Amino acid sequence: MYRIGRLLSCGGAIALASLSACTGPTDSADFWELNAMRPGHVFPQSSPATFVNTFDQFCVEGPDSLRAMDVLLRRSGYVPLRSNWGEGGRTYVVDDMRPAIMVSGTSCAAVAGSRTGQTDRARRYIGTRFPGAEPVREEMDTEGAREIWLVGTNPPDMIGTARHVGPVPGSRFVILRQREGLFAGP
Template identity: 45%
Template sequence: MKPSNVFPKSSPAQFTAAFDRFCMDGPRSFREMDGALRAAGYVPVRRDRGRTDRLYVTDSKRPAVRLTSSTCAVVGTSRTGQTDAVRRYVRGSFPKAAEIAADRVGGDVEQAWLVGSDPQEIIGTGRFNDLEVGTRYALIRFRDGLYSTR
């Protein structure tokens, strides 16, 4: 796999389409999501012992997909147009979304919107700097119990 494809410079359209497909409309168990991602050409990256998050990549310009029990994110190298495309995506997909303080979510979250309250559901963006791979941008869905372990 080309190193530049681990966290590629996905187009804004690829970025939001992958988020819709896997994070919003995808399966709700790790096992089913694993199957859906593999069927789409993604492969899991080996995890360090004790880590529960899962990262899937594909040898193309589609963004990586990262899963935890309470989050689903698409991740790619930062590029021009992503932030504006994500804002348009959130406004169009979640017309009742309320922007909230990013520090309410924590971590490296840059922007956040409350999109559901029972259970609480947040869509956020994050920007992560890494000296080896550069700046990465993520679109993240947060919700407790998002994925079952079955």
């Protein structure tokens, strides 16, 4: 089953925790960069275009290994939170208006604060980027997912969007790509 809620509850809780508590030793560059980060930029209200373009860059066009993804995200200005969550998952944040990126061995997601126009832009992006995408009925265990599409075959990728209310007031919008073995190796 596809588990959007699990991704959100694990990574979302970590990302919303005190940033300094998740950054590791105080002598690391990551600690100091995250310590200086504006809290509103953990899940910023990314514009609809920035939101889907960032998802496309990292989760669709990005590399197929977690190690290569780490390098790409760091070169793009992202810093990982120290805490990991299930299946080797990590949350990467950047101190600007780009969404957080959450990756694990089976999924990659962009997560941002809700903003007008995101849902429509995500739907148009999915329809254009994946013209053969098939909507999935709500009987699937979607754990809060608003919409799910299957893309490709053997096995298909799942692309989903969801709204999630985290421990801090305010809704988050997520677009997720999930597939067993999405990332080929470490």
